[in-house]
Amino acid sequence: MSDSPTPTAAQLGQIQTLVDSLASRLQRSVQVDTPAFYAFCSSPQYGEVDNARVFNVLHREPNPEPIPWLVDNGVQDSREPVRLPAHEELDLLPRLCVPLWDGERLCGHIWVIDSPELSDADLKVITSFREPIINHMVARDETFVRRVAEMREITRDVALGLDGSLAQAVDNNFLPRRGTIRVHQLTITEANNAHQEDAPERLMMELLRFRRRRPFLVTDNHDGLTIIERSESLDASQLLFDEFQAAAIAVGARIVSRGTSTMNELSGARNTARRASFMATVAALQGLESLTWEKAGAWRLLLGWELTRATVTALSPAASALLSEGSETLWRTVMEYLDNARNVTATAERLFIHRATLHYRLEKAREMMPANTLDDGWECTCLHAALRLHAALESTS
Known part of the structure; x- marks a missing residue:
């Protein structure tokens, strides 16, 4: 398990004192946040204010819209302060970002509104606060672990359907x-071909640092x-995944695909988790961002099968x-014919060929x-599923 820390209450108080002191000296608003832009501490308001700060204060979490732009400007990679220009469409004032690195690990950032422009003397003051803030942020919190x-x-207990686990989660x-x-399985990789191999764990840790407005497991x-x-x-589920996407971008992870299955009295927890995992695999195979069990169609018939060329045979x-x-040309013609419920006219139109050519x-x-x-409906079902699997495997090879 990772030793990634989060501050204790006492440490938060000490960081807050440093943030307030820095803001008072600069006479500007200051914020310290996590690598995923969730605020640890914010100072009282000084000077100008923009949408990002208002959103943080009102919602106690970052607005996901500016996050890709912030990442593209290097705030997750730079070891030195980054000056960000104003962004009119996102309603952002110019701001200074001072990344907080503990060795090779990014702990968070210091943010200061850069309007009017900060002087060299201001920059020295800000950077002098960097080390003491980092020292408090890296202190290991046993409560979080x-x-x-x-x-x-x-x-895992809920996913396995263990007695009483769901009631315990609610309580x-x-x-x-x-x-x-709903059970969701997310396939996670490193973003931008990074050499790290702990993207799922990093994203999970970031998701757990702060209790969201709506809890989840x-x-x-x-x-x-x-x-x-x-x-x-x-729609409420999608809002949750908008947050997850923003967190993934911030920690350098990429959500490749998402499979979803709804839990009910027929499926049970264990089967629901199994279906969600299979849907994530099918979605990735087809190049889809997400796929639900309810909308997967005949792919559901392949649950339990490995999605390989051996399965086609x-x-x-x-x-085969x-x-x-x-x-x-022949196998794709047959697949299109079966896709169109063996309707000759519809198939010919979809393939842009004459009926005689189709025959x-x-x-x-x-x-x-x-x-x-092709005259046996039961055999056609197997043929159709096999050809669709083959087509999906061909598209990824």
Whole structure:
């Protein structure tokens, strides 16, 4: 487990004292935040104010919209202060960012409004506060470490459907009491081909540093995160994932795909988590950002199968014969024919070919497959699933 820290209450008080002192000397607003831009401490208001500061004060969390722009300007990589220009569309005043590094780990940032422009003397004052703030931020907080361990354990218990685990999660304010329970599996990689290998854990740690307005459960696994949340609507779920996307950008991680399944009395927790994981795999295979079990169609029939070329052969000997003996044009024609419920007119229109050409291709395909394959609905189901899997594998190779 990571030793990534978060300040204790006493340490927060000491950071707040430093922030207030710095703001008073500069006569400007100052904020210290985490690498994902969640505020640790903010000073009283001095001078001009912009949308970013107002949003932080009102919502107790960062506005996700400016985060990609901030990252693009190097605030996560630079070891030196970064001057950011005003951004009219985002309603941001010019500001100075002083990254706070403890060795090779970014602890957070100091932010100061840079209007009117800070002098060299001001910069010296700001940088003189950097080391004492870092010293308080890196002090290890056993409470946070215990919370991470507790979150991992209870998330896995709920995902496994252990008796009483869901009630325990609700009683400990890890999940709301009302709403639909959804399990999400996120596939996570390093952003920008970074050489680190702990992107899922870094993102989980950042998500757990501050209690959100709506609680959720999260644990990491070898290539992603399992998240369990309870919300009244799909729109509310999407708002939660907007926060996750912003946090991922901030910590240098990338959410490749998301699979989602809704928990109900028929599926149970264990099956729901299994379905969500499978949906993430299917989404990644098809190049989709997200896919829900409810909208996955016949892909659900392949739950439990490995999505490989061997599965194509095992599912349908007819597909195997067509793929080995026929051309790409033939197997794609058959797939389109099945996609259109064996409707000749619709298939010809989709392929922009004459009906006679379609009939010719289908006859050629029939010759390569076991007799009556295209006339047997049950066999066609296997053939269709196998060809769709083959097409998805082809697109990723």
